[in-house]
Amino acid sequence: MKLIIAIIQSYKLEEVKEELYKQEVNLITVSEVLGHGRQKGVTEIYRGAKETGNLLKKIRLEIAVNENFVEPTIKAIIKGAKTGETGDGKIFVLDLKECIRIRTEERGGMAIG
Amino acid sequence: MINSGDTAWVLISSALVMLMTPGLAFFYGGMVRRKNILGVLMQCFIILCVLSIQWVLFGYSLSFHPGTGFWGGFGWFGLNGVGLEPYADYAGTIPHQAFMIFQAMFAIITPALIIGAFAERMKFSAFLLFTILWATFVYDPVCHWVWGMGGWLKILGVLDFAGGLVVHTSAGIAALVTTLVIGRRKNLDSNAPAPHNLPFVVLGTALLWFGWFGFNAGSALAANGLAVNAFVVTNTAAAAAGLTWACIEWMRNGKPTIFGTATGCIAGLATITPASGFVSPLSALVIGILASMVCFIGVGIIKPRLGYDDSLDAFGVHGIGGIVGILMTGLFASKLVNPSGADGLFFGNPSQFLVQLIAVLIIAGYTFVATFAIYKLVDLFIGVRVSEKEELMGLDLTQHRESAYTILE
Numbered sequence: 090m091k092l093i094i095a096i097i098q099s100y101k102l103e104e105v106k107e108e109l110y111k112q113e114v115n116l117i118t119v120s121e122v123l124g125h126g127r128q129k130g131v132t133e134i135y136r137g138a139k140e141t142g143n144l145l146k147k148i149r150l151e152i153a154v155n156e157n158f159v160e161p162t163i164k165a166i167i168k169g170a171k172t173g174e175t176g177d178g179k180i181f182v183l184d185l186k187e188c189i190r191i192r193t194e195e196r197g198g199m200a201i202g
Numbered sequence: 203m204i205n206s207g208d209t210a211w212v213l214i215s216s217a218l219v220m221l222m223t224p225g226l227a228f229f230y231g232g233m234v235r236r237k238n239i240l241g242v243l244m245q246c247f248i249i250l251c252v253l254s255i256q257w258v259l260f261g262y263s264l265s266f267h268p269g270t271g272f273w274g275g276f277g278w279f280g281l282n283g284v285g286l287e288p289y290a291d292y293a294g295t296i297p298h299q300a301f302m303i304f305q306a307m308f309a310i311i312t313p314a315l316i317i318g319a320f321a322e323r324m325k326f327s328a329f330l331l332f333t334i335l336w337a338t339f340v341y342d343p344v345c346h347w348v349w350g351m352g353g354w355l356k357i358l359g360v361l362d363f364a365g366g367l368v369v370h371t372s373a374g375i376a377a378l379v380t381t382l383v384i385g386r387r388k389n390l391d392s393n394a395p396a397p398h399n400l401p402f403v404v405l406g407t408a409l410l411w412f413g414w415f416g417f418n419a420g421s422a423l424a425a426n427g428l429a430v431n432a433f434v435v436t437n438t439a440a441a442a443a444g445l446t447w448a449c450i451e452w453m454r455n456g457k458p459t460i461f462g463t464a465t466g467c468i469a470g471l472a473t474i475t476p477a478s479g480f481v482s483p484l485s486a487l488v489i490g491i492l493a494s495m496v497c498f499i500g501v502g503i504i505k506p507r508l509g510y511d512d513s514l515d516a517f518g519v520h521g522i523g524g525i526v527g528i529l530m531t532g533l534f535a536s537k538l539v540n541p542s543g544a545d546g547l548f549f550g551n552p553s554q555f556l557v558q559l560i561a562v563l564i565i566a567g568y569t570f571v572a573t574f575a576i577y578k579l580v581d582l583f584i585g586v587r588v589s590e591k592e593e594l595m596g597l598d599l600t601q602h603r604e605s606a607y608t609i610l611e
Contacts, residue, residue, distance in 0.1 A: 099595075100591065100594040100595040100596075101594075103388075103389050103392065103393060103594065106392075106393075107392065121609055122609070123609050123610055144610075146605075146609065
C-alpha cells in the first residue's frame, strides 16, 4: 500500500479529479494549502505576469492505494495537472503501513478500495 | 412650488435606491464561487461609477427630455436646463435635479441586474463596454417610452409605477439573451457550483428589501398617501412571496431553505414594483403569492429542463417577476387606490390588461433584439467570454489580480 500526496495548481483540481475517476480511483481527500517551491513564490500565476514573495494557494490531494493502482494514479495526476509551466506542483509517494476502515474494522488492502 | 417634505422624501429615496446596487452586489456575490466574488462586487460598483456619469452627461436627457415618442434627444445634455426649480410634467413639488438623481439610481441598478445571467465568465473589459452600450441603447429609450414626456407607451396608457417594464422586464430579457449567447459555465455537470456565502445572500436581500421602499414608495415622488400605499404593498408582497417560496420548498423538497426564502422575497419585490402605486394591500398579498409560484416554476423546473445557465437567475426572478407584475397590474389596478391610474380587468376594464400585454411584448421584443446586437458587437471587438483557464482560475485573480479570502494570515 502507498499513500500518494500531490500538490497541484488550484485550478487544475477538476481535471485531475476527472482523470482519477477514469482510472477508477474514487477515494481522495482534498485540502487547500499555501506553499511555494524552488522559485520561492515567484511563479507564473497568470499569462506571464509574475507575483513575487507570497505563498501561493495550492491544492493538496491525499490518495491511499494498493500497489497495482500506484502508477495509474500518478499518471492520472500528471495528465490532469501538467501545464509545463513552473508551479505545476509535486507528487510524493509514501509507504503506507496500515489502513483501517472504521465502520467495519477491516484492515489492509481490503480497507483501501 | 417646492415642498420640503416631498423633497426630503425623494432625496432619502434616492439614497435608498443607491444602496440597492451594493445590496445586489452582495446578493449575487454570495451566490458565486469564492474565486468570483470580487468580480461581481466590482461589476456592480463600476456600474455605479460609470452610469452615474453617463446619466449626468446624456442618459437623463435621452430618457426624460421631452423629445419624440421614441427618444428624448440631447436637449438636456450635461444637465443643461435641469435646474433646482420643479419640472411640473414629472414632479411639481421637488427640484428637477431631485427627480433626476432619483431616476439615476434606477438607471444604475437595471444593468447591474443582468450580471446574474453571465456571472463567473465575462471579461471585465467586455462587460464595461456592454453595460455602457446597453444603458444607452436599451435602458434610455425604453425608459423614455414608458416614463418620458411624449413617450409612446406612456401615451398608450401603460401602467408601470416603479419599473416592472423599464427595470425588470428589460433587465430580465437582456439576462435571458446574454445567458443564451454566452453559454454554460465549465464543469457545471461534474461539479455543480454551490453559493459560497449564503449569509451574504441574506445580507444582500435585506439591503434590497430596505432599498425597495425608496424604489417603490419614492416613485410617488411625494411624501403622500400614494407613497404610503406603495410602501405597504411592497412590504406585503415581499413577505407573502418569501413565505410562499419557503412553503413550496418545504412541500416539494422536505426542507425550507433561507436561500429559497430570500429568492422568494426578491421575486415578490420585483413583481409588486409596477403595481405598487395602483393596487391595494390585499391584491399585493395575492400578487406576492403568485410571484413566488411562477418564479419557482421558472427557476426550479423550466430552467433545468431547458438547460440554459442563467447562473444567478436574473431572468428567472427579475424577468419573470417583472413580466408577471406588469400583467398583474393590468388585473388588479384600481382607481380607488390611485385616481390618476386606471382600473384593471378585475375592476371592469379589460382593455388595460391588453395595453399591459402589448407593452410587455414590445419591450421584450426590442430588448431581445437590441441586446443580441450589442452582445455580438462587443464580442466582435473585444471577445465577451474569458478563456477556459481564466474561468477555472476565477475572475478575481484573472480580471482584477485580487483574491477575496486568505487561508492563513
